[in-house]
Amino acid sequence: MSGPEAAIQAEIRLVLGGERDVALWRNNVGLAEFWNERLRRMVRVEYGLAVGSADLVGIGPGGTFLALEVKTERGRTTPEQERWLELVRLKGGVGRVVRSAEEAVEVVRAMRARTGGV
Template identity: 45%
Template sequence: MTEEGKLQRDIRVALGRHPSLYLMRNQVGKLFLPSKGQLLQFGRATVESLQRYFRVQFSEHPRNLTYGLEVGSSDLVGILKPSGRWFCLEVKTPTGRVSPEQEKWMALMVKFGAYCAVVRSVEEAERALAEALAS
């Protein structure tokens, strides 16, 4: 697990106990899905197992599947209670930099009323949550 991945996990554990926050990890990426015909060479049971595991139906044509909110979206996203306000944390190591896509996404979320912050420690994440709940 990367340093950033460990920090994300630690933040999720620390903030996950808070009764006014529902927090989720947001992984973003792409996955190539081969066609059903390409997979059948491994047997029908394999195709059915893969469909259950990935929760996807393989079609007659290969395709790219994207997952997560979108490129640039925050690592951790949540909902604050009772307001329903979005709470977004971009997790970075002490030397990590925010990409232009991430800056753009956070600015858009703030424009629509979300609370967004870049955090580099569990303590910063806890302060961000306290600030979001107070505002």
């Protein structure tokens, strides 16, 4: 990922990074291929939490699991991303698609309102 989505994500990390009730980590998802000397062959390793897992993952107000899938204004989620966010919500977490830092801040505000946080 690069370009506008990366810029939005960087802004979100900057804006929410200073919040005492939020901790978010970057979750890179993908498949890496590299040479394994011992096996004498190329090996493939999946990285990231899971296929479709969100760009930013962590803890929000109230200690609630928080997952933010960052998209540009016209960016589309994949079916895997939708399924993963739905799973987060099903298990009691907050899983949202956000298209700006303002939207991410609004998600956190709504979480605070629900948990009685400041």
